[in-house]
Amino acid sequence: MRETQETWEYDGSFYGFLCLVDRAFSQKNVPALILTPETALESLFLGDWIETNEIRAQKIYRRLQQRLTAENLQFVQTGFYATLAGKERCLLDVIEIALGTKDSLENFIGHPSVLAVKKAIKTLLGEVHLFTGFVRFEYVGKILFSKIAPKHYSLPFLCPHFAERYPNEQMMIYDETHRLLAMLDHGRITLIEDSECPEIKATDEEQVIQNQWRAFLAAVTINERTNRQVQMGHLPLRFRGNMVEFD
DSSP states (O other), X not given: XXXXXXXXXXXXXXXXXXXXXXXXXXXXXXXXXXXXXXHHTTOSSOXXXXXXXXXXXXXXXXXXXXXXXHHHHHHHHHHHHSOOTTHHHHHHHHHHHHHTOSSOGGGGTTSHHHHHHHHHHHHHHHHHHHHHHHOOOEEETTEEEEEEOOSSSOHHHHHHHHHHHOTTOEEEEEETTTTEEEEEETTEEEEESSOOOOOOOOOHHHHHHHHHHHHHHHHHOOGGGOOHHHHHHHSOGGGGGGOGGGO
C-alpha cells in the first residue's frame, strides 16, 4: 500500500480500528499518522475523522477470519490491546503481511512493525502473568472482589485465568487505570467499560480472617533478617497498593 501524508482519527475502539482497516485497504493507501481522542490532544495536526460502523467492522472481521490464520489473527487482536505508540500504523503493516502469507508472523520478525508489535505483546502478557500471582481478593458478601492498577490493558487477558481457576465463584475485578470492570459469574466473563469502582465493604468475617493473617505474619517475621531490596525484587512496589496484606 502507498503511504500518504494524511492524518486519520478514530475513537480508539477495536471496531473503530477495523473501520480504519477497511478504508486503508479499499483505498490502497495508509496515512502517515493515526490519532485517537487521547493522542489528538497532544498533536498539532487535525485528523480526518473515521466514523465507527459496527456492522461494517463485523464484516471486516469476518473477512480477516477467512483470510488470516487463527494464529496471525490472534497476533493482530492482542497487538491492538498492547501499549505501543503508533500501534495502528504498525498493525496495518502487520495485516498487509499476514494477508500475503499462511506462515506465522513470527517468521517476519525482521520487519520493524512486526517486531514492535511482538515486543508490545510480550510486555502485555508479561504483566498478565505477574498479576495471576499478585491479584488479591476479599469477600464482599458472596462476591470475591479485587482492584488492580495495571500499566497495560491486561484485564481482558487476565480474566480467563480466574474464570478457569474458580469456576464456581462470583467475582469482580476493577481496573482503576482503564476504568474497566470485569464480572465473572461461574466462569462467564462480562466486561464493562468506562465504569466507576463499585462501593465495597468487606464482610466482618473477612475482616477477622485478614486480622488473624496479619497477626500470624507479625508473629513469624524476624525483623533483624528483613531485606527490603530482595522483597522488592520478588514483589515490586507498584503491585502492593491494592494487595490486602499491605492495607
